Amino acid sequence: QVQLVESGGGLVQPGGSLNLSCVASSLTTTIFGSLGVGWYRQAPGKEREFVARILPSGDTKYIDSVKGRFTISRDNAKTTLYLQMNSLKPEDTAIYYCNVLARWGQGTQVTVSS
Numbered sequence: 001q002v003q004l005v006e007s008g009g010g011l012v013q014p015g016g017s018l019n020l021s022c023v024a025s026s027l028t029t030t031i032f033g034s035l036g037v038g039w040y041r042q043a044p045g046k047e048r049e050f051v052a053r054i055l056p057s058g059d060t061k062y063i064d065s066v067k068g069r070f071t072i073s074r075d076n077a078k079t080t081l082y083l084q085m086n087s088l089k090p091e092d093t094a095i096y097y098c099n100v101l102a103r104w105g106q107g108t109q110v111t112v113s114s
Contacts, residue, residue: 002026002103009096009108012088016112020083022098022105033076035101039083041094041110048097052083065091088112 008020020039024032038053052062052072060072071084081098088110095107 002101004098004100004103004105006096006098006105006108009110011111011113013114014089014112016088017084017086018088018110020085020096020098020108020110022081022100024079024081024100027079027100029076029079032079032100037074037081037098037100039072039081039096039098041092041096042107043091043094046094051096054081085110
């Protein structure tokens with residue numbers, strides 16, 4: 001069973017940065033490295049939405065609203081997924097979830113406010 005643990009969220013002012021991590025502790029490095037993995041977010045009162053994904057090849061895809069500000073990356077040796085978030089805006093406020101093998105972590109809260 002996949003176990004995912006996100007971390008790195010917090011309260012940040014507009015324009016600030018955060019780096020989220022998601023550790024897939026139950027997967028081998030080989031299996032993790034063969035998977036497409038991604039980040040989603042859910043803002044208060046809204047549905048969960050796709051944010052970014054990265055394929056085993058390193059190919060990435062982003063929702064338009066975060067392009068140029070967020071960077072998704074992975075460290076297969078550590079079975080860890082990252083989301084570097086720069087130039088944060090209040091509308092980025094949400095709970096951020098990683099997704100691996102159609103499983104979800106518990107989420108990490110990101111709040112962008114002055």
